[in-house]
Every structure is written in structure tokens, then in C-alpha cells.
Amino acid sequence: MDEAAGRTRTERLAAEIAEAIVTGALAPGHRLDEQALADQYGVSRTPVREALRQLGTSGLVEVRPRRGAVVAQVTPAQLAELFVAMAEIEATCARLAAQSMSPLERRRLDALHEVMADLAATGDAGAYARANTTFHGAVYAGAHNAVLADFALSLRRRLQPYREAQFRQDGRLARSHAEHGAVVAAILAGRAEEAHAAMLRHVTLVESAVEGMLVRGA
Amino acid sequence: MDEAAGRTRTERLAAEIAEAIVTGALAPGHRLDEQALADQYGVSRTPVREALRQLGTSGLVEVRPRRGAVVAQVTPAQLAELFVAMAEIEATCARLAAQSMSPLERRRLDALHEVMADLAATGDAGAYARANTTFHGAVYAGAHNAVLADFALSLRRRLQPYREAQFRQDGRLARSHAEHGAVVAAILAGRAEEAHAAMLRHVTLVESAVEGMLVRGA
DNA sequence: GCATCGGAAATTGCATGCAACATGGAAAGA
DNA sequence: TCTTTCCATGTTGCATGCAATTTCCGATGC
Numbered sequence: 141m142d143e144a145a146g147r148t149r150t151e152r153l154a155a156e157i158a159e160a161i162v163t164g165a166l167a168p169g170h171r172l173d174e175q176a177l178a179d180q181y182g183v184s185r186t187p188v189r190e191a192l193r194q195l196g197t198s199g200l201v202e203v204r205p206r207r208g209a210v211v212a213q214v215t216p217a218q219l220a221e222l223f224v225a226m227a228e229i230e231a232t233c234a235r236l237a238a239q240s241m242s243p244l245e246r247r248r249l250d251a252l253h254e255v256m257a258d259l260a261a262t263g264d265a266g267a268y269a270r271a272n273t274t275f276h277g278a279v280y281a282g283a284h285n286a287v288l289a290d291f292a293l294s295l296r297r298r299l300q301p302y303r304e305a306q307f308r309q310d311g312r313l314a315r316s317h318a319e320h321g322a323v324v325a326a327i328l329a330g331r332a333e334e335a336h337a338a339m340l341r342h343v344t345l346v347e348s349a350v351e352g353m354l355v356r357g358a
Numbered sequence: 359m360d361e362a363a364g365r366t367r368t369e370r371l372a373a374e375i376a377e378a379i380v381t382g383a384l385a386p387g388h389r390l391d392e393q394a395l396a397d398q399y400g401v402s403r404t405p406v407r408e409a410l411r412q413l414g415t416s417g418l419v420e421v422r423p424r425r426g427a428v429v430a431q432v433t434p435a436q437l438a439e440l441f442v443a444m445a446e447i448e449a450t451c452a453r454l455a456a457q458s459m460s461p462l463e464r465r466r467l468d469a470l471h472e473v474m475a476d477l478a479a480t481g482d483a484g485a486y487a488r489a490n491t492t493f494h495g496a497v498y499a500g501a502h503n504a505v506l507a508d509f510a511l512s513l514r515r516r517l518q519p520y521r522e523a524q525f526r527q528d529g530r531l532a533r534s535h536a537e538h539g540a541v542v543a544a545i546l547a548g549r550a551e552e553a554h555a556a557m558l559r560h561v562t563l564v565e566s567a568v569e570g571m572l573v574r575g576a
Numbered sequence: 577g578c579a580t581c582g583g584a585a586a587t588t589g590c591a592t593g594c595a596a597c598a599t600g601g602a603a604a605g606a
Numbered sequence: 607t608c609t610t611t612c613c614a615t616g617t618t619g620c621a622t623g624c625a626a627t628t629t630c631c632g633a634t635g636c
Contacts, residue, residue, distance in 0.1 A: 147423065148423050148424070148588095148589065148590090149589075149590075150411075150589080150590090151423065173617080174617075174618075175616095175617080183590080183591090184590060184591045184592070185591085185592090185618090186404075186589080186590055186591065186592090187589080187590065187591095189408065189618090189619090190407065190408060190411050190589095193368075193408055193411055193412055194411055194412075194414075194415050196412075197412055197415040197416055198415055205365065205366050205369070205618090205619090206366070206596085206597060206598065206617085206618055206619075207597095207598070207599095207617090207618080208598095208617070208618070218504075221503050221504055221505050222505055224454075224503055224505075224506075225503055225505035225506045225509070228450045228454075228506065229447070229450075229509075232446045232447075232450065236442075236446075285439050285442055285443055286436070286439055287439050287440055287442075287443035287513070288439075288442075288443045288446065291443070291447075291509055295505070366618095366619065366620090367619075367620075368619080368620090391587080392587075392588075393586095393587075393588095401620080401621090402620060402621045402622070403588090403620095403621085403622090404619080404620055404621065404622090405619080405620065405621095407588090407589090408619095408620095423588090423589090424587085424588055424589070424626090424627060424628065425587090425588080425627095425628070425629090426587070426588070426628090577636105578635105578636085579634105579635090579636080580633105580634085580635080580636095581632105581633085581634075581635090582631105582632095582633085582634095583630105583631095583632095583633100584629105584630090584631090584632105585628105585629085585630075585631095586627105586628085586629075586630085587626105587627085587628075587629085588625105588626085588627075588628085589624105589625090589626080589627090590623105590624090590625085590626095591622100591623085591624080591625100592621100592622085592623080592624100593620105593621085593622080593623100594619105594620090594621085594622100595618105595619090595620085595621100596617105596618085596619075596620095597616105597617085597618075597619090598615105598616085598617075598618085599614105599615085599616075599617090600613105600614090600615080600616095601612100601613090601614085601615100602611105602612090602613085602614095603610100603611085603612080603613095604609105604610085604611075604612095605608105605609085605610075605611090606607105606608085606609075606610095
């Protein structure tokens with residue numbers, strides 16, 4: 141009867157709460173009252189508790205024993221560490237991808253990059269952001285390492301609210317696409333170290349864009 | 359009255375079950391019956407369920423909806439991916455450590471390395487393994503990035519049963535110490551790329567040692 | 577003999593209830 | 607007026623109970 145059958149309530153709850161957090165519907169520091177969430181979603185406290193614990197281990201919420209759960213607060217210092225970690229892991233994926241992507245995977249990455257050129261030109265930030273997710277996902281997949289891909293995806297989700305905003309900065313789309321170009325060229329040519337450096341630079345520049353916005357107060 | 363006061367039953371359970379898994383008391387593929395675990399630890403099913411979910415997100419156990427939990431099985435392919443991921447992340451930590459370790463941290467790393475020389479010479483595999491954990495922990499800490507350190511620690515725990523066994527191979531202690539030597543020299547000298555390469559090589563050699571043992575059937 | 581089907585037992589998912597702890601505020605003392 | 611103590615209230619941690627699903631095992635048909 142439910143649209144999302146097969147999965148348990150706990151799973152659906154975890155997904156919905158996570159979605160609410162990364163989209164900003166639940167602000168950092170917001171108290172996550174078990175009973176309130178249970179009422180809101182029409183379930184009992186038990187699946188809510190299990191969902192919150194799950195989100196706790198993934199870092200999205202902070203669960204303090206006997207003191208309830210809150211949406212994880214990220215201090216500027218922690219935000220910087222998250223970006224550095226993401227940059228390093230994505231760069232590692234890019235290096236591995238340059239070494240081990242199949243010809244088909246390389247062609248697809250190249251094709252995707254060309255599509256994104258149009259999106260960047262027309263300035264459709266939403267469409268570009270979605271394609272961007274696909275692009276980075278293709279690099280993770282090309283590394284042929286599920287563990288690193290998982291880490292990268294998890295970091296990407298946690299940083300999504302911050303990354304998303306920076307796409308609305310003037311000219312950021314074009315610069316992002318140019319940075320991608322360096323990554324793609326290195327991967328296609330199989331130049332591993334260059335791919336690493338290009339991706340590291342790209343994500344570091346994203347971090348700079350985000351920091352610039354935060355300083356200006358967003 | 360309890361020895362481990364302050365923490366909740368769920369936390370203690372998660373720690374104990376994790377310990378039982380990494381020490382091998384619970385073999386991979388072993389069924390984790392909620393009621394049985396509850397009886398065994400003298401609690402109800404609720405904290406057991408929460409602990410299992412927590413271990414599920416960290417990868418130690420596999421929870422299949424409505425079908426119970428089992429100790430995570432690692433196929434040889436997954437094992438290889440775990441080792442590659444650990445090698446890459448540890449190498450990244452080593453590179454960052456070479457760039458940003460404080461003088462005090464560098465001195466301590468060097469001192470620890472010298473202590474381990476004696477342990478390797480006397481052939482005390484247990485003591486060497488413990489010191490080894492401290493050594494790698496010092497490198498994570500030196501990277502000054504809690505996110506990467508967490509990832510590295512999590513991988514280290516998951517691979518512990520495999521890494522531990524290889525220390526009993528003949529001559530592995532001396533070779534391990536020599537490999538550490540290259541890492542320490544590069545970090546102390548601040549040669550970042552060299553530290554990266556040395557650590558990558560070290561962990562990759564550990565993987566080779568483990569694979570060699572598995573092929574011979576352990 | 578092998579595969580398929582059906583029912584009983586076992587096990588999980590979830591709801592509910594109760595006790596322990598944390599939090600906030602009023603009352604008492606300095 | 608400020609601090610401290612105590613109590614009321616709310617919230618979490620955990621136990622228990624029930625319904626739904628899965629799994630196991632034997633019977634039936636081919």
C-alpha cells in the first residue's frame with residue numbers, strides 16, 4: 141500500500157530525516173525529540189530511535205547519551221576538516237580512476253563533461269548541480285573501490301548544503317567546469333598524479349568559494 | 359555498581375560485540391540472533407537491536423531487513439578493496455603529517471620508532487602489534503584531520519584479524535620495521551610525497567603478506 | 577527421486593509501558 | 607539580590623508483548 145514497500149519504517153525514517161537535514165529543513169543544532177518525530181511521521185518511538193542512532197554513526201546527527209539527539213553542528217574548523225578529507229579522498233579516487241577506468245567509462249566521463257559545458261553556459265545552477273553529482277559519482281565508480289566510493293559519497297552528502305549554495309555565485313559554474321576539464325583530461329590520458337592534483341585543486345577551490353560565502357555571512 | 363557506568367547498555371553491547379568480532383570469537387557469517395545475544399548479555403532485545411544497527415552502519419555486521427544480522431563476510435575481492443582503501447587513506451595521512459606535524463609530534467614519532475626496533479629484534483609479536491597500533495595512530499593524529507583519522511581507524515579495526523596474523527610470519531617484524539623507517543624518515547624531513555609513497559608501499563606489503571597467508575589456507 | 581506447495585515454528589519489526597535520569601523553576605538560605 | 611537545594615516535569619533507556627514476515631519441514635504431486 142505504501143509507495144516505498146519492502147523497506148522497513150526505520151530505513152524510510154532514516155532516509156527522510158537525512159533528507160530533511162541535508163536540504164536544510166532541519167537546521168544544525170535543532171533538537172530531535174523522539175516523541176515529536178514519532179508523532180510527525182505517524183510511528184512509535186522505537187523506529188525513530190533506531191533511525192537516529194543510524195544517522196548518529198554516519199555523522200549527520202549527534203546523539204548524546206540520555207540527553208537526546210540534535211542535528212550535528214559543524215564548527216568552521218570541522219567544516220574545513222571535512223572539506224580537506226573530501227578533497228583528499230576524491231583526489232585519490234581520481235588517481236585510481238586514471239589508472240583503472242575502462243575505455244567505456246572514460247568515454248562516458250568525457251561525454252558527461254561535454255553535456256555539462258552546455259549547462260554551465262546556460263547558467264542553470266540546479267541542472268548543473270545534479271549533473272555535477274553524476275560527474276563525481278562517475279569518478280568514484282571509476283576508481284573501482286566501493287570502500288573509498290562510500291566514504292566519498294558520505295562526505296559529499298554531509299557537505300551538500302554548503303556545496304549547493306556556492307553554485308549560485310557569479311561565474312562559479314564556468315570555473316567549476318574548467319576545473320573539471322583538467323580532471324577529465326588527466327584521467328582520459330591516464331596521467332594519475334595529474335588527475336590527483338587537478339581534483340585536489342578543484343575541491344579545494346570549492347572550499348574557498350564556500351568559505352568566502354560564510355565570511356560574508358550566509 | 360557496574361564497572362562501566364555512565365555509558366548505556368547499547369554502547370557497551372556494541373563495544374563487546376565488536377570486540378568479539380575483531381578478535382575472531384564471532385566468525386564471519388555467524389548468525390547474530392537477537393534473543394540469543396540478549397540472553398547471553400542479560401538484557402532485553404531492544405539494546406541488542408540498537409547495537410546491531412550501529413555495527414551495521416560501521417560495516418562490521420550485515421543487517422538484512424527482516425532476515426536478521428550476520429557477522430559481515432568479506433570476500434577476497436572486498437578484502438582487497440579494504441586494503442587498498444586503507445593504504446590510500448593512511449598514505450594521505452602520512453603526506454599531511456609530513457606537512458603539518460609539530461616538532462613535538464615528530465620527536466615522539468621518532469622515539470616510538472626506536473622503541474619498536476627493540477621489539478622487532480626480540481621478536482615479541484604481541485608487543486610489536488600493540489606498538490604498531492600506536493605508531494599508525496600517531497601518524498593519523500599528525501595529519502590533524504579528525505575525519506580522515508576516523509576513516510583510517512575504522513578500516514584498521516575491520517582489518518585487524520587479518521593484519522594481526524601476518525605478524526607471526528617469519529621475518530615480517532623486521533621488514534615491517536624497515537618499512538616504517540622509510541615512512542618516519544620522510545615525515546621527519548617533511549618530504550610529503552615520499553611519505554605518501556612509503557606508507558602506500560608499507561600497507562600494500564602488509565596486504566601481500568596477508569594474501570600470501572590466505573592462499574596457503576589460514 | 578525431485579520439485580512444489582502448505583502450514584507451523586521461529587524471528588524480526590514495531591508499539592506500548594515503566595523506571596531512571598536530566599532539565600527547569602520555585603523556595604529557602606546567605 | 608544571588609546562590610543553592612529540592613521537587614515537578616519531561617525525556618530517554620530499556621523491557622515486554624503482539625503482529626507480520628521469514629524460514630523450516632514434511633506432504634503431495636509429477
